[in-house]
Amino acid sequence: MTELLYLRDAYLTHFSARVTGVREQAIALDRTAFYPTGGGQACDTGVLAGLAVTEVRKEGADVWHTVQGGPLPAEGDEVEGALDWTRRHQLMRTHTALHVLCGVIWNEWQVPVTGGNMEPLSARMDFEFDPLPDGFGQRVEELVNAALAADFPIEVSFLPRDTAVRDADLIRTKVNMIPESVPEIRVVDIVGLDKQADGGTHVRSTGEVGRIRVVKLENKGKGNKRVRLEVIDA
Ligand SMILES: [Zn+2]
Numbered sequence: 001m002t003e004l005l006y007l008r009d010a011y012l013t014h015f016s017a018r019v020t021g022v023r024e025q026a027i028a029l030d031r032t033a034f035y036p037t038g039g040g041q042a043c044d045t046g047v048l049a050g051l052a053v054t055e056v057r058k059e060g061a062d063v064w065h066t067v068q069g070g071p072l073p074a075e076g077d078e079v080e081g082a083l084d085w086t087r088r089h090q091l092m093r094t095h096t097a098l099h100v101l102c103g104v105i106w107n108e109w110q111v112p113v114t115g116g117n118m119e120p121l122s123a124r125m126d127f128e129f130d131p132l133p134d135g136f137g138q139r140v141e142e143l144v145n146a147a148l149a150a151d152f153p154i155e156v157s158f159l160p161r162d163t164a165v166r167d168a169d170l171i172r173t174k175v176n177m178i179p180e181s182v183p184e185i186r187v188v189d190i191v192g193l194d195k196q197a198d199g200g201t202h203v204r205s206t207g208e209v210g211r212i213r214v215v216k217l218e219n220k221g222k223g224n225k226r227v228r229l230e231v232i233d234a
Contacts, residue, residue: 001061003031007186008156010092010201013085019049019077026064027072032056033083036063040117041095041200044088049079088201090120093209094231096154096190096202097144098123100209101227102173103194104143109133112172114224121231122215129225137214140227144212147193149234151207155189169195210234 002020005012012033021028027048036058037043043056051067058064065081073079095118102113105127116125133139159167164175164185173196178185188198190206203209210233218226 002029002058002063004063005031005033006035006201007199009033010156010203013083013088015081016078017081019073019075019079021062021064022072022075023064025068025072026066027079028062028064029079029081032063032065033081034063034065035088035091035201039199040098040115041091042119044083044091046081046083048081049073049077053081087120089203090231091118092201092203094118094121094123095200096206097148097209097212097229097231098125099188099190099194099196099198099202100144100147100152100206101125101140101212101229102196103190104140104147106172106194108139108143122229123231124226124228126220126224126226128223130223132217132219132225137217141212141214148206148209148211151205152190152193153205154202155191156202157187157189158184159187161185164197167195170197173197207234 015033017029017031019027020030034044034056036056046053048065051069053065053067055066105111111127111129114126114128161183164170175197185197188202189195210231212229212231214229216228220226
C-alpha cells in the first residue's frame with residue numbers, strides 16, 4: 001500500500017521512499033509524492049532513483065511509477081524521488097481553475113458539472129446546460145477571472161464520511177457517490193466559492209492560478225455543454 005504524500009502536501013517536490021515492488025520498467029513505493037492519473041488530473045513526471053518517470057498509475061492500493069532506462073532499484077531499497085515541478089504546478093493551477101469554474105457556474109446559473117479532464121494549462125469541463133445562455137462564454141470568463149483575482153484561500157481537510165454526506169455543499173457535488181467503504185473524505189474548499197470531495201492537487205489560493213481564457217464551447221448533446229479553457233499568467 002502506497003501512502004499518498006500529495007494528499008496532505010501538494011507542494012512536496014522531493015521525497016524519499018522504500019521500494020515495495022519492481023517489475024519491467026515500473027517501481028512501486030511505500031510512499032510517493034507523484035500524482036497518479038485519475039480524477040481528471042494527468043499524472044506527474046520527474047525522476048525516481050535516478051530514472052526518468054514517464055507515467056504514474058494507481059493499481060489497487062499501490063502506486064506504480066513507469067521509468068525509462070536502468071538499472072532498476074531492488075525491493076527494499078531506499079530511493080529518492082523528485083517531481084517535474086513546472087508540470088505539477090501547472091496542473092495544480094489548472095485543477096483549481098476548474099473548481100472555480102464549477103463554483104461560478106453553480107452560483108450564477110445553478111447548473112451542475114457532469115465531467116472533465118485536464119492537462120497542464122488546458123482543460124475541458126462539461127455542464128448540464130440546455131441550452132447555453134446567450135453571451136455565456138464572455139460572461140463566464142469574466143466571472144472566473146474576477147474570482148481568481150479575488151484570491152480566495154483554498155483549504156484541504158479530511159472529514160469522516162458521516163459528516164461529509166450531510167454537508168449541503170458536498171451533496172451538490174454528489175459526495176454520496178463515494179463508496180461507503182471509504183471512512184474519510186478529503187475535501188477541497190475554495191473558501192466561500194466551491195467545496196468538493198476531491199483527491200487532486202491544488203494551489204493555496206485562487207490568485208496563484210493566474211487567469212483563464214475560454215477557448216471553445218461545444219454542444220455535446222442535450223443537457224451536456226462542453227467548456228474548453230486555457231490557463232494563462234495573470
Ligand atoms: Zn477536482
